Amino acid sequence: MSSQARSKKAKQAAAQVVVVGSYNQDMVWQGARFPQPGETRMGRFFSGPGGKGFNQAVAAARLAARTGFIAAVGRDPLGDNAAALARSENIDARWQLCSEATGTAAIWLDGAGQNMIIVAPGANALLSPAQVLAQRELIEQARVLLTQHEVHPVASLRAIEVARAAGVTCIHNPAPSSDSPQVRALLQAADIITPNETEFCDLLRLFEVEVNEQALAAADAAQLHTWCRMLPTATIALTLGAAGVFVSQASPAGEDPPFFRTPAAAVNVVDTTGAGDAFNGGLAASLASAPGRNLQQHVAFAVQVAGCAIESSGAAQAMPTLAEVERRFTG
Template identity: 45%
Template sequence: RLLAAADGIVLAAEASTEPTGTAGIYVDSRGRNSIVIGPGANASLSTEFMAANAALIGDAGVLLAQLESPVESIEAALGIAREAGVLTVLNPAPANAPSSISLLKLADVLTPNETEFAALLGRHVGERVEADDVAALDGASLHALCRKLSGNTVVVTLGAVGVFVSHDEERLRGDSQPYYRVAAESVQVVDTTGAGDAFNGALVASLAQAPDAAFIKHVRFANQYAARSTENEGAAVAMPRMTPADAG
């Protein structure tokens, strides 16, 4: 099992007798995917492991988490990071993973896709919105739903439609407005597998490298990086390679 914190990249390993997690991925003719996951060792990540690595978490620039490990362990890691003043980012994936309001409150930045966003609204806010309808909502309505879900920043990734960002009006993170859209990049989509991971990884890498930059700069970088990741088959192997010139 691995614990990852973004300030560059820091990894700590916990020995496990469980098999490595695996995923079966099916891609249709339009590049859209569905994934069946066997979590393996990920499912046994412990709160004790998080406590033992509190110093590592506290030294990070950004902590990124998602929900393919036990929710209590993820909540423990986010809580440790919050106490240490580390920026916390939660990607609430997959959509059917258990979650709680207390968990969501620990995320300075919440990054659901439209399916995950609709699931969280139904589970925690009592708002019934179809995932396919999220992207078509007007900005004010979508912002209002984000505010009901979280008091912090919410970034809803909308696939081919782009990204929607919603801030608390008292914490704009360097932006000039509380909500806005960033249009999707124009790319030739081959395979969307890993695009969400690409977006989240690029977002936290950008945040760690330039924490004082306006938030929209980080979102634009992540949006572009994720779009480029869909132009090739596969997940990790499809991720674009960065050069010093790209980073600048």
């Protein structure tokens, strides 16, 4: 067998999607409405696994993409639980064990499924470039790399640099918004970015373009495309909640248009907490597992995944399987 054939065989057996990102234990309080400052309200509590990185890795794995995960957790029971959960989801997790506590997130949900979140990153902030580079082979053999803003930005940047050098498609989810000086470099290095409305406006401000969310909501497709082209990433998938997704491309492939909209899935909203992570995991899984699809089809699939996720409570627990997505939308 030639070295090229061996390399191809190894890539087929390796992780198709590699996520470099966060693990958080989610602590969720749900009530009919959010309390006002100084107000106490009754509600209910539940806890489960989360973190943008882990949610996205679970989404990709449940959609039948072989998935690797590079992350940091504390030497504590929550970290032990994270490792067990990754194994149960058939995720090839590569953990950096830290002295800081495993990350946590406090999530408030109202009766309409809207959320407010505070994240304590803990060990996530200590994910090191050295840990990422130690997993170079895992990244190089993947088809898609997915990163976010919940770990040290230099670690994400190193992962993208390794992936780009190996010809791996790089998706960067610039969430939550960050004022790190590495953000510009991350935007330039990624093939695709996936901001929501708030994150998109914050990114534009880095380039001295002032747009608010109200103007964004009122803009037509041509104006959205103009704003997208002010950022240095080739493809932007702007998630707009109930308004769906707007995609802008610098160099469309095949018959793909330079920009297009994909409507949101018609679903019964229960909990929007993991919607963006479901979309990102779905997009990564589709790009990795179904290379014959065009970008419009990849995005439409990711929107369906997000739609399924918000019909259930929780973050990682709400990520749907491939069978569930197919049954929900094609069954």
